[in-house]
Amino acid sequence: MTAHPVPSEFETRTNATYDALMWALSRPGLIRALPGQGPAQIVEALIDRECAVHCADTDLAALVARTGAAPVAPEAADHLFVSALSPDLPGRLALGSDLHPEHGATLVAPATLGQGARLRLSGPGVDGTLEVAVGEVPDGFWTGRDRVLRYPLGFELFLVDGDRVLGLPRSTRVEVL
Amino acid sequence: MTLQSLTRAWEPMSYGFLDASAKREIRRKMLKAIAVPGCQVPYASREVPMARGWGTGGLQISCTLINPRTRIKVIDQGADDSVNAASIRKFLARVSGAPTTNDALEADLIQSRHRVPEEVLREDQVLVLQVPNPEPLRPVQPNMSIARQMHADADYGRMWLQLYEQIVRSGRVMQGASYPSLVNGRFVMTPSPIPRWDVPKLHMARHLTILSAGREKRLHVVPPFTRVEPLVFDDVPYRVEDHGGLTCQRSGARGYFMNEIPQDDGSSIHEVSDSDLGVKTIRRREGEAVAIGATWYENGEMTS
Amino acid sequence: MAYVATRGGERAMEQSQRLFRAEMGAITPERVAEVRAAMPYLVDRVMGEASLYDQDLAALALAQTGGELYEAILLLRAWRTTQPRLTVADPVTQEGLFTHRRISAAFKDIPGGQVLGPTLDYAHRILATEVLKGETHVPAPVEPASRPSPARQPSVAAWQADNDLLTAPEPDTATGNDIPDVTREPLMFPADRAHTLQSLARAETGGVLALGYAAQRGYGQAHPTVNELRLAEADVVVRHPRGTRFSAGRVKVSQAEVVSKQGEALGLGFSATLGWNEVKVIAAATLDLNSNGAPKGSATEEEFFLYHTEGVESSGFCIHFKLPHYVTFQSSLDAMRDAKAKRAARARHAEPAE
Structure with a gap:
């Protein structure tokens, strides 16, 4: 074998998407660039028939269905794609168990990054504390998140604004300033 | 739906060897491992064209992350020229076309067995450590399901007891490499069989460390800026290997982790374990303008 | 330069592979065909442990590795992992098997009859040294029975369940992609039933035998009676995209049921694998029989035997100790x-x- 394989367009896109997600979650609060616009690329990079997905984003529904993932209620989902966050959503998410914290859900939602409510972040991946402005997240979501997290149980949140993404793992403490 | 949408063009080998579904699974598991630092996340761990126990866990992570622009460095026991490191580097380049380097400063992705490079890693770098045994509790509990329950309960009493018994018996903690360490104050992890010298490099580091055990099908992560605290008693401090005062006979480098080379006359000489640091030190001594990055240890002492 | 150049290591690696193959000579299509024809039981064993049914690929793997079994199986497993999953075949049922050999130690005769089939069980194990002196050993031709035994037969456990001697296992209703797949998910404990049976099916024969034998000698509580041992061929029935179901071919399979008295009922242990490998399925069924309630850390505990009979993992780890x-x-x-x-x-x- 002489020539090495060449990545397809799909491989290149999903590889770059994952790179952004990985660093977004590793350095909570630092906004990363996605290769394209919107959450569809996250579906491509992460979701297949091995997943249980709750999709409340009509623009994504067809794409999610094509992945073969099982469509489920929020409580049973390992991945959720929503068109808007609501204060009661954290209380409906899978948080994992003591034996399997990794069974906590991943939630992908739109938000405005760089303007809106100021949040102070701390925890793993944050060098001390970090302030970030996030809009389009309803009042009460952050307190709802705070209420349900019982580390190491919890859920991960990706906020997508066009071609930018911000990650908030369960290990991040969020204070609304 | 058309037949076209259900199929894809035939390829003799997927880019990066692993197919898209294997990569997606590893991506999902890596994200969870980042979110819960030090927690062992089970993953499918597909078979790869290398024997189990030879870096198949690290290889699957590298194969998932790699793209044609990822500059890769592969080391084994600190050396780029070890045959197994050469074999893995060759495989990664072959399945991805990615460029390779021996220089830790140039690398985007470093796959390593048993060492963390001596030069400080940056916040855009990923260190992938090969892990033979992901379970720090195995010496006190070989059964994986019981050990998992102990992690769930944060029940590390037997771990502490074992360390205490070593101190009573031998006057010190006898753990060599793989020193059990508490991550983010919650999970005890094995840092993989890196020497004690290297464990402090993971504490509040700027780079991302992904530890992957292919045979045991578990991965865990130390994100940047995360506490990694070796298990120690307040009155018995953590001790790295006593290498701070040793000098490399080949390069003259001093104050780094060394390989001991027994000599015919019964004595030993030492050479620096981080082979590329040794090479760069020699090149600099010979008058070349070589960039050597800041190192975690200076004059044999860890700088925080 | 004081350090060994990387190139030197690569050259050494290349030459070491050449040395390994130097005495084997060329790998030709004829050699592969000969391995396949001459050593069907070895090919079967390799296919079972690789969990990949393809006699040509298995024979090629054997030829390519000079019969280094662990290497041959790793080669096939690494090839298998890259293959797309096109479909999931219909379940194979015991009564649907095209049966070549089927014996029971539990009863003198059984519904459907004892079928001795192909075996060396009653051969005198005398080496045919005349072949080395230049003679050809031609096996005597088989004389067919006047009445062929029925090709398809029920299982002995089914008769026992009908007669209230054992509780038949709950049918597993998972189908298609919902069937847990140990090659795509990590093994966790307590294991899915599907994962247990899949792991035993692809376990290393020697490892299964060692632990199964330990259980049979008394390190397990249950002494197995071979309820039924069967060598058969199974149709691989798949669905055409147009909806037609059809057999894409037959694969050789082995299966064993072993039972032992557990209180007032019989306990049942089961194992099946690709290819014909009697030792493996009897030993594996013995482990299955003993696993229920086995003490943690004992040889008959599921976690213990499933981890330690995984041939690619155990052999890989064993040889990794050669690394610096x-x-x-x-x-x-x-x-x-x-x-x-x-x-x-x-x-x-x-x-x-x-």
Whole structure:
């Protein structure tokens, strides 16, 4: 074998998407660039028939269905794609168990990054504390998140604004300033 | 739906060897491992064209992350020229076309067995450590399901007891490499069989460390800026290997982790374990303008 | 330069592979065909442990590795992992098997009859040394029975369940992609039933035998009676995209049921694998029979035997000890020398007081 394989367009896109997600979650609060616009690329990079997905984003529904993932209620989902966050959503998410914290859900939602409510972040991946402005997240979501997290149980949140993404793992403490 | 949408063009080998579904699974598991630092996340761990126990866990992570622009460095026991490191580097380049380097400063992705490079890693770098045994509790509990329950309960009493018994018996903690360490104050992890010298490099580091055990099908992560605290008693401090005062006979480098080379006359000489640091030190001594990055240890002492 | 150049290592690796293959000569299509034809039981064993049914690929793997079994199986597993999953075949049922051999030690005769089939069980194991003196050993032709035994037969356990001697296992209703797949998910404990049976099916024969034998000798509580041992061929029935179901071909399979008295009912152990491999399925069924309630850490506990009979993992780990470990070794030496020095210092310190 002489020539090495060449990545397809799909491989290149999903590889770059994952790179952004990985660093977004590793350095909570630092906004990363996605290769394209919107959450569809996250579906491509992460979701297949091995997943249980709750999709409340009509623009994504067809794409999610094509992945073969099982469509489920929020409580049973390992991945959720929503068109808007609501204060009661954290209380409906899978948080994992003591034996399997990794069974906590991943939630992908739109938000405005760089303007809106100021949040102070701390925890793993944050060098001390970090302030970030996030809009389009309803009042009460952050307190709802705070209420349900019982580390190491919890859920991960990706906020997508066009071609930018911000990650908030369960290990991040969020204070609304 | 058309037949076209259900199929894809035939390829003799997927880019990066692993197919898209294997990569997606590893991506999902890596994200969870980042979110819960030090927690062992089970993953499918597909078979790869290398024997189990030879870096198949690290290889699957590298194969998932790699793209044609990822500059890769592969080391084994600190050396780029070890045959197994050469074999893995060759495989990664072959399945991805990615460029390779021996220089830790140039690398985007470093796959390593048993060492963390001596030069400080940056916040855009990923260190992938090969892990033979992901379970720090195995010496006190070989059964994986019981050990998992102990992690769930944060029940590390037997771990502490074992360390205490070593101190009573031998006057010190006898753990060599793989020193059990508490991550983010919650999970005890094995840092993989890196020497004690290297464990402090993971504490509040700027780079991302992904530890992957292919045979045991578990991965865990130390994100940047995360506490990694070796298990120690307040009155018995953590001790790295006593290498701070040793000098490399080949390069003259001093104050780094060394390989001991027994000599015919019964004595030993030492050479620096981080082979590329040794090479760069020699090149600099010979008058070349070589960039050597800041190192975690200076004059044999860890700088925080 | 003081350090070994990377190139040198690569050259050494290349030459070491050439040395390994130097005495084997060329791998030709004829050689592969001969391996396939001459050693069907070896090919079967390799296919079972690789969990990949393809006689040509298995014969090729054997030819390519010179019969280094662990290497041959790793080669096939690594090839298998890259293959797309096109569809999931219909379940194979015991009564649907095209049966070549089927024996029971539990009853003198069984519904459907004892079928001795192909076996060396009653052969006198005498080496045919005349072949080495230039003679050809031609096997005597088979004389067909006047009445062929029925090709398809029920299982003995089914009869026992009908007669209230054992509780038949709950049918597993998972179908298609919902069937847990141990090659795509990590094995966790307590294991899915599907994962247990899949792991045993692809387990290393020698490993299964060692632990199964330990259980049979008394390290397990249940002494197995071979309820039924069967060598058969199974149709691989798949669905055409147009909806037609059809057999894409037949694969050789082995299966064993073993039972033992557990209170007032019979306990049942089961195992099946691709290819014909009697030792493996009897030993594996014995482990299955003994696993329920086995103490943690015992040889018959599921976690213990499933982890330790995984041939690719165990052989890989075993040979990985050939890799350099001088960093970890140095780290241990440092702790040892320091502890020794401390002890000596304490002894020196204690002396003047005496």
